[in-house]
Amino acid sequence: MKKLKALLINGSPRAKGCTYTALTELKNTLEQEGMDVELIHVGHKDVHGCIACRKCKEIGKCVFDDIVNEVAPKFNEADAFVIGAPVYYASPAGGAIAFLDRLFFSTNFDKTMKVGAAVTTCRRGGNTASYDVLNKYFSISSMPIATSQYWNMVYGGQADEVLQDKEGLQTMRTLGRNIAFMAKSIALGKEQFGLPEKEQITFTSFHH
Numbered sequence: 001m002k003k004l005k006a007l008l009i010n011g012s013p014r015a016k017g018c019t020y021t022a023l024t025e026l027k028n029t030l031e032q033e034g035m036d037v038e039l040i041h042v043g044h045k046d047v048h049g050c051i052a053c054r055k056c057k058e059i060g061k062c063v064f065d066d067i068v069n070e071v072a073p074k075f076n077e078a079d080a081f082v083i084g085a086p087v088y089y090a091s092p093a094g095g096a097i098a099f100l101d102r103l104f105f106s107t108n109f110d111k112t113m114k115v116g117a118a119v120t121t122c123r124r125g126g127n128t129a130s131y132d133v134l135n136k137y138f139s140i141s142s143m144p145i146a147t148s149q150y151w152n153m154v155y156g157g158q159a160d161e162v163l164q165d166k167e168g169l170q171t172m173r174t175l176g177r178n179i180a181f182m183a184k185s186i187a188l189g190k191e192q193f194g195l196p197e198k199e200q201i202t203f204t205s206f207h208h
Contacts, residue, residue, distance in 0.1 A: 001191075004183045005036045007078040009071070011085035011096025012043040018121040019043070019084040021162040022154045025169050026082065026119065029176025035183065038074065042067050042099050043085070049098040056106035068102045075107060079183045080115040081143070083134055090126035092133055104137050112195050115182045116143035117175060123157040142196075146182055148175035 008027055012019035023039055030037045048064045055063040062068050075081060085096035116138030120130045131151055138145050146152075152175050154168030155161070162168065 001184070001187055003034065003036050004079040004180075004187060005038070005077055006030050006080040006082065006179065006183070007071075007074050008037060008039040008082045009084065009096075009099070010039060010041045010043055011083055011093055011099060012041075012121075013093065013095065014086075015041050015044065017086070017159055018154065018156050018162045019086050019119070021156075021159045022119050022121055022168065022172055023082070023084045025172040026176045026179075029173045030080075030180055033177060033180035035080070035180055040071060040074070042071070043093060043095045045095065045099075047095050047098045047102070050101040050105055057108075060108070062102050062106035064102070068099060068106065071103060072107050075103065076109045078114060079187065080117070080146070080179050081138075082117045082119060082179070083137070084119040084121070085130065085134060087120060087122035087126035087130045090129050092120065092130045097133075100134070100137050104141065110195075110198075112142040112198070113186050113190065114141075114143050115146050115179050115186065116141070117146040117179055118152055119172070119175075120153045121162065122153070122155065124155070127151065127153040127155070144182060144186070146175060146179045148172070148178060 008023050010020050027037045045067045085092040118134030120127045148171045150171045154165050
């Protein structure tokens with residue numbers, strides 16, 4: 001089996017903050033499990049939100065030529081994709097959402113059976129709500145969602161506090177092992193059975 005790839009996205013404005021600390025624990029575990037891992041910081045970039053111009057359907061990439069278009073081919077090659085984001089006002093940081101909206105909308109490659117996982121961080125509240133929001137990108141893309149022994153989250157107002165969240169760090173390690181197992185199992189399944197059959201997408205709209 002070829003070496004599998006995991007792409008980790010740091011959606012926090014801070015390069016080495018709480019989100020980075022959680023993702024680093026996850027990265028170390030994925031590498032121990034034999035995966036090739038790349039961690040990319042996007043949360044500090046000036047990422048424009050999606051304007052639904054649909055130009056990407058014509059030119060094959062987002063009309064805003066920035067970090068989204070840089071990451072897109074890496075996403076295409078990845079067997080697993082993880083988005084990490086801090087909680088701002090009980091939701092994921094806006095930069096992470098703008099990045100994901102455009103990345104998922106502008107890429108037309110098949111994401112079926114790429115393992116997806118969300119990681120959230122907060123000082124006190126909003127982790128589960130943000131976790132739910134981030135998982136929606138995977139559940140609309142035929143991407144199986146990797147979970148852990150607890151929701152994929154850590155607590156702390158700064159990086160050194162996250163390092164004290166022993167349960168959170170253990171959750172990241174368990175998540176890493178689960179992602180690796182899922183990616184390896186799916187790779188074997190693809191070799192033996194191929195991907196699930198796809199129907200042409202049907203859109204239903206109701207107008208009164």
